[in-house]
Amino acid sequence: xxxxxxxxxxxxxxxxxxxxxxxxxxxxxxxxxxxxxxxxxxxxxxxxxxxxxxxxxxxxxxxxxxxxxxxxxxxxxxxxxxxxxxxxxxxxxxxxxxxxxxxxxxxxxxxxxxxxxxxxxxxxxxxxxxxxxxxxxxxxxxxxxxxxxxxxxxxxxxxxxxxxxxxxxxxxxxxxxxxxxxxxxxxxxxxxxxxxxxxxxxxxxxxxxxxxxxxxxxxxxxxxxxxxxxxxxxxxxxxxxxxxxxxxxxxxxxxxxxxxxxxxxxxxxxxxxxxxxxxxxxxxxxxxxxxxxxxxxxxxxxxxxxxxxxxxxxxxxxxxxxxxxxxxxxxxxxxxxxxxxxxxxxxxxxxxxxxxxxxxxxxxxxxxxxxxxxxxxxxxxxxxxxxxxxxxxxxxxxxxxxxxxxxxxxxxxxxxxxxxxxxxxxxxxxxxxxxxxxxxxxxxxxxxxxxxxxxxxxxxxxxxxxxxxxxxxxxxxxxxxxxxxxxxxxxxxxxxxxxxxxxxxxxxxxxxxxxxxxxxxxxxxxxxxxxxxxxxxxxxxxxxxxxxxxxxxxxxxxxxxxxxxxxxxxxxxxxxxxxxxxxxxxxxxxxxxxxxxxxxxxxxxxxxxxxxxxxxxxxxxxxxxxxxxxxxxxxxxxxxxxxxxxxxxxxxxxxxxxxxxxxxxxxxxxxxxxxxxxxxxxxxxxxxxxxxxxxxxxx
Numbered sequence: 194x195x196x197x198x199x200x201x202x203x204x205x206x207x208x209x210x211x212x213x214x215x216x217x218x219x220x221x222x223x224x225x226x227x228x229x230x231x232x233x234x235x236x237x238x239x240x241x242x243x244x245x246x247x248x249x250x251x252x253x254x255x256x257x258x259x260x261x262x263x264x265x266x267x268x269x270x271x272x273x274x275x276x277x278x279x280x281x282x283x284x285x286x287x288x289x290x291x292x293x294x295x296x297x298x299x300x301x302x303x304x305x306x307x308x309x310x311x312x313x314x315x316x317x318x319x320x321x322x323x324x325x326x327x328x329x330x331x332x333x334x335x336x337x338x339x340x341x342x343x344x345x346x347x348x349x350x351x352x353x354x355x356x357x358x359x360x361x362x363x364x365x366x367x368x369x370x371x372x373x374x375x376x377x378x379x380x381x382x383x384x385x386x387x388x389x390x391x392x393x394x395x396x397x398x399x400x401x402x403x404x405x406x407x408x409x410x411x412x413x414x415x416x417x418x419x420x421x422x423x424x425x426x427x428x429x430x431x432x433x434x435x436x437x438x439x440x441x442x443x444x445x446x447x448x449x450x451x452x453x454x455x456x457x458x459x460x461x462x463x464x465x466x467x468x469x470x471x472x473x474x475x476x477x478x479x480x481x482x483x484x485x486x487x488x489x490x491x492x493x494x495x496x497x498x499x500x501x502x503x504x505x506x507x508x509x510x511x512x513x514x515x516x517x518x519x520x521x522x523x524x525x526x527x528x529x530x531x532x533x534x535x536x537x538x539x540x541x542x543x544x545x546x547x548x549x550x551x552x553x554x555x556x557x558x559x560x561x562x563x564x565x566x567x568x569x570x571x572x573x574x575x576x577x578x579x580x581x582x583x584x585x586x587x588x589x590x591x592x593x594x595x596x597x598x599x600x601x602x603x604x605x606x607x608x609x610x611x612x613x614x615x616x617x618x619x620x621x622x623x624x625x626x627x628x629x630x631x632x633x634x635x636x637x638x639x640x641x642x643x644x645x646x647x648x649x650x651x652x653x654x655x656x657x658x659x660x661x662x663x664x665x666x667x668x669x670x671x672x673x674x675x676x677x678x679x680x681x682x683x684x685x686x687x688x689x690x691x692x693x694x695x696x697x698x699x700x701x702x703x704x705x706x707x708x709x710x711x712x713x714x715x716x717x718x719x720x721x722x723x724x725x726x727x728x729x730x731x732x733x734x735x736x737x738x739x740x741x742x743x744x745x746x747x748x749x750x751x752x753x754x755x756x757x758x759x760x761x762x763x764x765x766x767x768x769x770x771x772x773x774x775x776x777x778x779x780x781x782x783x784x785x786x787x788x789x790x791x792x793x794x795x796x797x798x799x800x801x802x803x804x805x806x807x808x809x810x811x812x813x814x815x816x817x818x819x820x821x822x823x824x825x826x827x828x829x830x831x832x833x834x835x836x837x838x839x840x841x842x843x844x845x846x847x848x849x850x851x852x853x854x855x856x857x858x859x860x861x862x863x864x865x866x867x868x869x870x871x872x873x874x875x876x877x878x879x880x881x882x883x884x885x886x887x888x889x890x891x892x
Contacts, residue, residue, distance in 0.1 A: 199312055206356045207233075207356055207360050209232055210230075210231060212339070214337070214338050223309075226311065226313075228345070233360065242339070243339050243372050243374060245326050245373075263285065267279045267293055288303075299376065307321055308324045322376070323341065329457065355551060366450070371449035371453070372452075372455060373446065375456045377456075388428050391424060392470065393472075395424050413799060413800040415478075439524060440534035442523070443494055443520055443534065444538055446494045467491055471492060471496075493520065514574060516535050529558050562574075570622050570841065573607065573843075575839070578595050579605075579827050580849075591630070592863040611737060612737065614875055615843060615873055620840070632888055633889050636886065637836075637887050640818060640835045643717070643816060648703065707815075715823060728871070730749050737805060748798040752803070755769055773795065822869050827865030827866075837889060845873075846866055847864045847867050859889075
């Protein structure tokens with residue numbers, strides 16, 4: 194984008210910004226515009242604000258060669274009913290203007306070509322994505338007043354850019370509406386709309402038509418019915434992940450009075466879209482489909498939008514670290530914008546005192562942020578240091594500095610609301626930074642002996658798409674789809690069994706395989722005692738209910754037994770509970786008067802265990818330690834890794850020793866936080882055992 198020919202007038206910052214006024218015109222007419230200054234807070238100067246992706250609305254790992262020649266064929270009837278039967282060769286670069294293949298050009302990830310607009314009589318070349326958005330959004334009857342960052346900010350003035358980043362929240366909050374340009378039509382629009390409408394229809398059918406609300410159905414019954422509904426299995430969840438991937442769109446939607454989504458000529462109100470998926474969250478139905486990032490994105494942005502609307506200061510009270518973690522899957526052209534794009538959303542003091550400085554490298558920005566937390570004696574940021582099994586970052590950072598440019602796959606335990614006090618009474622951090630090392634005191638308490646491997650955890654930045662035909666009665670099968678369904682290219686290195694399943698079928702079958710392996714790891718000699726069995730079910734819940742309470746032994750053991758029966762394929766919750774009740778009646782363990790009371794209690798116990806497992810253990814690996822403890826760690830840990838607790842840290846951490854220069858002493862890399870049954874309340878941090886103290890060198 195080159196606006197260097199346009200002579201910008203100096204703004205009175207931070208009170209003023211500029212507005213682009215686009216003259217009326219038809220789609221192919223020249224874009225004739227003007228720029229004027231306005232006072233941001235002036236109610237008499239209404240405008241819309243544009244949200245869009247600078248580079249392109251479709252994200253691909255690698256573009257095909259534009260010179261590549263494709264063999265094309267078209268057969269059918271045109272709008273006049275005439276038969277069309279053509280075959281020819283076509284270069285990729287010529288697709289955009291072709292009557293049949295324009296959407297294919299965009300779907301393949303090619304950028305729309307740059308083009309001119311006229312601002313106050315000056316020709317300015319802008320990106321093809323922005324130009325197409327302006328063509329689509331302008332009216333044929335009246336001018337459109339629009340705030341567009343690429344044109345309303347003098348991009349050649351670094352100081353003005355830095356100040357405008359701080360003003361962005363106010364600019365979008367004061368706009369009459371925010372128009373979110375998601376790109377040209379690429380063939381997913383109807384599938385996306387069908388998915389949105391189907392979610393509404395399925396929920397209405399289950400809750401109202403089938404009477405689950407009137408029958409006061411339990412949360413677990415509603416979840417099971419939804420996830421096992423044939424219509425749910427056929428929904429195109431992954432289409433929604435293609436819509437939202439930009440960091441800046443978070444603030445733009447969260448601050449909006451009204452938001453409209455635009456895909457080509459299609460317009461959709463944000464409130465309708467968000468309402469459908471917030472209903473899933475209300476019934477905790479978002480957990481089994483949480484790996485589809487689009488669902489999480491929609492729910493998170495709407496939650497922020499609802500909260501900010503109630504705050505006088507126009508900011509969320511959500512801590513900065515929580516926002517950074519929850520919004521980690523969004524992408525930005527510049528890694529520094531992963532931080533700058535959200536600091537205007539929160540009233541967190543650290544966010545408020547951050548300066549925007551585009552002359553710093555992302556490594557400097559992320560390291561400065563981490564150092565700020567450590568210097569304030571807060572170790573929470575350490576929980577965000579997760580070593581991805583396959584690191585896909587261009588940044589070079591020590592393991593004690595979170596790499597916010599990497600998409601997340603697991604959240605720190607404290608972010609999910611799990612309470613612990615692994616450091617016990619030794620709650621004062623003892624650390625020093627000698628870059629690139631962090632020296633921190635604590636205790637080395639255990640090491641890993643065996644780690645579960647069956648659970649399929651989507652690696653960072655992989656959007657897995659599943660295409661399948663009818664396999665409804667065969668969700669446990671590991672065979673490939675015999676009808677030749679084409680899997681998404683992103684799945685090519687993944688076990689074929691997963692490529693061929695529908696999401697729900699894969700989720701249930703994989704969960705069953707995982708549980709079988711866990712039992713084998715927990716009891717390698719195939720013998721268990723009452724003590725080890727209790728340790729196992731408490732580990733499955735991270736020893737907390739969803740509400741954060743320590744579970745009672747009787748209810749926990751019963752709920753775990755039912756949970757395992759459901760997971761291992763003995764039926765849904767209703768069927769398993771009904772069979773157990775019938776069995777107890779047959780054997781005289783219950784009489785009719787007690788049966789209903791038992792059923793209510795057993796249902797609550799099952800939902801307590803399954804709900805806690807879903808909440809606390811998402812995308813984590815089960816392990817057994819060399820001391821016989823059970824726990825959950827991040828993906829990528831292996832036998833031989835060590836478990837340490839740092840002074841002042843709420844949770845234990847898994848560390849891996851790394852090679853160093855001879856005579857330097859041991860050095861470690863942080864892999865991530867963990868849960869270890871029996872070490873979460875300071876049991877390993879007796880103050881009298883000072884001889885166990887270690888100063889860890891974390892690099």
